[in-house]
Amino acid sequence: MKNRIYFFTGTGNSLHLAEKIGERVGDCELVSIRANTDLSIPKDLDRLGFVFPVYFWGLPAIVSKFLTKARFPAQGQTYVFVAPTFGGIIGNSVPQAKRLLSQQGISLNYGAGLKMFKNAVTFYEMKEDVQEITRKTDEKAVPLIEAIAEKKENETGKGFKFVDKLHGKNVPLFAEKAKSFNVSDDCLSCGICANICPVQNIDMSEGKPTFGDKCESCLACLQHCPKRAINDGDKTQKRRRYTHPDVGYSEIMKYAR
Numbered sequence: 302m303k304n305r306i307y308f309f310t311g312t313g314n315s316l317h318l319a320e321k322i323g324e325r326v327g328d329c330e331l332v333s334i335r336a337n338t339d340l341s342i343p344k345d346l347d348r349l350g351f352v353f354p355v356y357f358w359g360l361p362a363i364v365s366k367f368l369t370k371a372r373f374p375a376q377g378q379t380y381v382f383v384a385p386t387f388g389g390i391i392g393n394s395v396p397q398a399k400r401l402l403s404q405q406g407i408s409l410n411y412g413a414g415l416k417m418f419k420n421a422v423t424f425y426e427m428k429e430d431v432q433e434i435t436r437k438t439d440e441k442a443v444p445l446i447e448a449i450a451e452k453k454e455n456e457t458g459k460g461f462k463f464v465d466k467l468h469g470k471n472v473p474l475f476a477e478k479a480k481s482f483n484v485s486d487d488c489l490s491c492g493i494c495a496n497i498c499p500v501q502n503i504d505m506s507e508g509k510p511t512f513g514d515k516c517e518s519c520l521a522c523l524q525h526c527p528k529r530a531i532n533d534g535d536k537t538q539k540r541r542r543y544t545h546p547d548v549g550y551s552e553i554m555k556y557a558r
């Protein structure tokens with residue numbers, strides 16, 4: 302295929318945007334960034350994109366790792382873009398991606414984010430109106446998608462030094478890392494959490510999920526659980542859950558290899 306978009310997602314926002322971009326540009330393969338994603342990026346692509354959520358004002362660790370370890374062919378004519386989705390503060394995500402790409406000899410042609418539903422339920426009550434924000438988000442996505450379709454270029458800036466400093470060193474500290482995740486008796490042992498986890502951090506061998514130490518903080522397990530049986534300490538029992546209305550578990554699993 303001519304176009305390829307690598308995406309990472311917990312609750313479907315980033316996959317939704319990646320799918321919309323893919324539909325618009327056509328002839329596009331979407332590849333999920335998971336623990337076992339093939340690191341060789343094909344050559345002679347027309348467009349190469351990365352769509353992912355902003356975590357802690359920057360790149361999710363799994364995306365940084367992917368951009369650092371992937372094997373990029375020489376850029377040639379390939380148009381390269383990043384499109385982070387975020388809940389309120391895009392932070393340094395675009396400049397961070399730009400820097401990692403540049404260390405691989407790849408120039409970023411375009412980078413812009415899309416504000417979507419704020420999904421970090423372990424940090425706050427998610428109060429936004431899902432229908433309303435989804436409608437607004439789809440509207441706001443149009444110029445971003447058109448810019449990528451037309452191969453527009455932009456300057457993306459350098460970001461804030463203090464964010465990079467904080468981000469680089471401290472993300473593992475303030476990431477949830479599933480240490481405090483627990484499972485209530487409502488658990489059906491359905492395995493949705495283990496299947497959707499992008500890094501196989503959930504073990505079902507005892508019948509109920511147990512969490513390892515590889516968590517990427519995407520909250521997919523907690524958010525997609527049909528019984529709301531997974532919680533973070535005692536913080537989330539009363540909080541609602543969120544998954545993108547058009548991108549549920551089965552859609553995300555279509556891309557999980």
Ligand SMILES: Cc1cc2nc3c(=O)[nH]c(=O)nc-3n(C[C@H](O)[C@H](O)[C@H](O)COP(=O)(O)O)c2cc1C
Nearest residue numbers: 311312313314315354355357358387388389390420
């Ligand atoms: C661990 C974590 C950290 C987050 N940090 C930020 C942040 O720094 N700034 C922001 O605007 N949104 C932040 N968010 C919200 C997500 O970036 C946003 O909801 C995104 O669209 C979710 O995408 P997804 O559905 O593809 O996972 C965070 C979410 C999580 C789970």
